[in-house]
Each structure stands twice: as structure tokens, then as C-alpha cells.
Amino acid sequence: MNTIATTATATPSTQNPKQAQQKQTAKEAIAANVQALIEQLEQGHSEALTAYLTAMGRFRTYSFGNILEIVRQKPDAQRVAGLYAWNQLGRRVKKGERGIRILAPVIGVRRKKDGEAEKDIRTQNEAVLVGFRSAYIFDVSQTEGKELPELSERVTGSVGEYRERLVDFILAQGIELEFKESIAPALGVSYGGKIVMLPGQSPAEEFSTLVHEASHELLHRSERRIATTKTVRETEAEAIAFVVGKAIGLNTGRAAADYIHLYFGNAALLTESLEVIQKTSALILAALESPAAEASAETEPELAQAS
Structure with missing residues (x-):
């Protein structure tokens, strides 16, 4: 999670039981939210689940667990930030609005022994995760004030420069890219180190196939291929294509895809799949951002607890 964390002076050796319980809270929150998804499935x-996948593209700088929290509490959230961040943007949270509770990390400092510190003054102290605290964020719909500028990287129905950025990302991973008519009727095929695409697709369809x-290539050419079924692998890849496509504004026809295939009575498998979908989508979306977009992109700000 890309949060500016509150610094604590506690060290792991002095961590009390309450702090230990707070560390566990993150796992418990994820488990509870996944269980809620399972009940609906x-x-x-x-x-x-479709709402969660959509949120992955909107909030890619947020952690897996916090995206689950945002969707559970406000499924229609579009753009979220803490009180301070909204105030800086010239907006105020409307009276009576309830914040979206997420977990923000509390970072402590491990102080090295004097002898060790003298060896290298640059590493006297080491930041460590102490636990988590409740923090509150608000969706743009819960605020009022100055109009927000549209994000420059958003497009509707057109891939724009994203196609070239995606190709550059694929090639940078050491993956070859070819176009061949002979793979028809398949739109694309992954061979492990090489992707072959069917030429003549529409830009949006080609982009979605390339992400798929x-x-x-990123997920299923390792031991994970053996540990999952073909159905799960295909559904994960399709879910990532959906997340990335929605994030850049494509009018995808796959919004109603049956992501229930990620779940076959196995909560651990569902949790694992959702986490790899979120991480892989975030990796691809980061590669699609231009340098200008990166400079102005929203990151999860220092969070102020709502009163």
C-alpha cells in the first residue's frame, strides 16, 4: 500500500499484545471480506466480484485488503482520498458522511546496537512494520467544492498510446511478439516466452487480447501452472484484461463475465487468485502510465481519521 505511514517509536522487541492483535487484523479483514464474496458466489x-475487479483498476495504489474494504463499504466508489487530501484539492467532506474504513500501516523503528550503528551511520535505524491502525477515506461523491480535473490518461473506447506502451512492456519482459494468421480462430496464444497474435483485430480487442x-506469461509459466486448473488460469487472465481495460476507459463487453469460475468451494484459491489478479493488473497499469501521468497520479495519501 502506497501510504505515508505514521511513525511510531515502538520496536518489535517491545511490541505489546494489542499491537500483535492489530497486525493480525489485516489478515482477518481480508478473510472476512473474501467470505462475504463466497456467500454471494x-x-x-x-x-x-465484478465490482471488486473494477475497483482494482480505479485504486491500483491501494493494497489487496483495502480494495476489498472499499468495495464492501462503498461498491460505487470512483475516487477516494483522506480528509487532508480532499482539503488540499479544494473540496470538503459533506456533513454527515461516513468514512470508508481501511487499515493504514504503523511503521516503527528498530534501533541497532551502538557497535553496529558505528560501522555504518546510514543504517543506524531500520523501519519495520509494527501493526495497523484504522484510517478513513471518502469517495468524491461524499465531497463538494472545487471541480476536479479529469485524469489525462483516461480514454473512452480507444486505446490511444496504451497499445505501444503495452507492447514495450511485453518486450521489456523478454517476451517475443508475433502476428500470424495461422493461429485463427484463436485471437492470441501464449507459448511461454512468446505471444502470437491474430492480425486484423480492432484496437480495443487487440489490446484486451494482448493483456490476456x-x-x-507473467503468471502461468511457472509452478503456478501446475497448481491451478486451466479454467482458473483462463479466468485469471480474462479478469486481468477486464481490470486493465476498464481502468483505461475501454467499453469492454466482458463486464458480465462469469468470474464465479475462480471459486470451486475453495476460499484459499479464491483469495490467492484475487491477489494475483490485483498485483498483476497494478503492474501492467503502472507500465501503461506516461511519465507525465506518473508525476500527477493519485497515490494513497496520509490518511486522517474522520471525526
Whole structure:
């Protein structure tokens, strides 16, 4: 999670039971949210999972667990920030609005022994995770004030420069890219170190296929291929294509895809799949950002607890 954390003076050796319990809270929150997803999946509904996948693209700088928290509490959230960040943007949280609770890390300092510190003054102290604290953020719909500028990287129905950036990212991973008619009717095929694409696709379709096949290359050419079924691998790749496509503004026709295939009565598998989808989507989206976009992109700000 890309948060500016509050600094604590506690050290691991002096961590009390309450702090230990706070560290566990993050795992417990994830488990509870995944269980809520499972209950809906068991009823034959995948809308909540689709909403979560959409949120991955909107909030890629947030952690896996906190994206789950945002979607659970406010599924329609579009753009979130803490009180201080909204104030800096010239907006105020509306009276009576309830914040979205997430977990922010509390960073402590491990102080080295005098003898060790003297060897290298640059490493006298080491930042360590002490635990987590509750923090509150608000969606743009809960605020009022100055109009926000549209993010320059957002597009609608067109991939723009994203196609070239995606190709550059794929090649940078050491993956070859070819176009061949012979793979028809397949739109794309991943061969492990090489992606072959069917030429003549529309820009949006080609982009989505490229993300799908790149996801296979990044995720499924290792021991994970043996540990998962073909259905799960294909669904993960399709989910990543959905997340990335939605994030850049494509009008994807796959919004109603049946992501229920990620779950076959196995909560651990669902949790693992969602986490790899989130991390891989964030990796690809980061590569798609231009230098200008990176400089102005929203990051998870220092969070102020709502009163």
C-alpha cells in the first residue's frame, strides 16, 4: 500500500499484545471480506466480484485488503482520498458522511546496537512494520467544492498510446511478439516466452487480447501452472484484461463475465487468485502510465481519521 505511514517509536522487541492483535487484523479483514464474496458466489451472483475487479483498476495504489474494504463499504466508489487530501484539492467532506474504513500501516523503528550503528551511520535505524491502525477515506461523491480535473490518461473506447506502451512492456519482459494468421480462430496464444497474435483485430480487442496473453506469461509459466486448473488460469487472465481495460476507459463487453469460475468451494484459491489478479493488473497499469501521468497520479495519501 502506497501510504505515508505514521511513525511510531515502538520496536518489535517491545511490541505489546494489542499491537500483535492489530497486525493480525489485516489478515482477518481480508478473510472476512473474501467470505462475504463466497456467500454471494454460492448464491449464484458474481456482481460483487465484478465490482471488486473494477475497483482494482480505479485504486491500483491501494493494497489487496483495502480494495476489498472499499468495495464492501462503498461498491460505487470512483475516487477516494483522506480528509487532508480532499482539503488540499479544494473540496470538503459533506456533513454527515461516513468514512470508508481501511487499515493504514504503523511503521516503527528498530534501533541497532551502538557497535553496529558505528560501522555504518546510514543504517543506524531500520523501519519495520509494527501493526495497523484504522484510517478513513471518502469517495468524491461524499465531497463538494472545487471541480476536479479529469485524469489525462483516461480514454473512452480507444486505446490511444496504451497499445505501444503495452507492447514495450511485453518486450521489456523478454517476451517475443508475433502476428500470424495461422493461429485463427484463436485471437492470441501464449507459448511461454512468446505471444502470437491474430492480425486484423480492432484496437480495443487487440489490446484486451494482448493483456490476456501477457497475463499468462507473467503468471502461468511457472509452478503456478501446475497448481491451478486451466479454467482458473483462463479466468485469471480474462479478469486481468477486464481490470486493465476498464481502468483505461475501454467499453469492454466482458463486464458480465462469469468470474464465479475462480471459486470451486475453495476460499484459499479464491483469495490467492484475487491477489494475483490485483498485483498483476497494478503492474501492467503502472507500465501503461506516461511519465507525465506518473508525476500527477493519485497515490494513497496520509490518511486522517474522520471525526
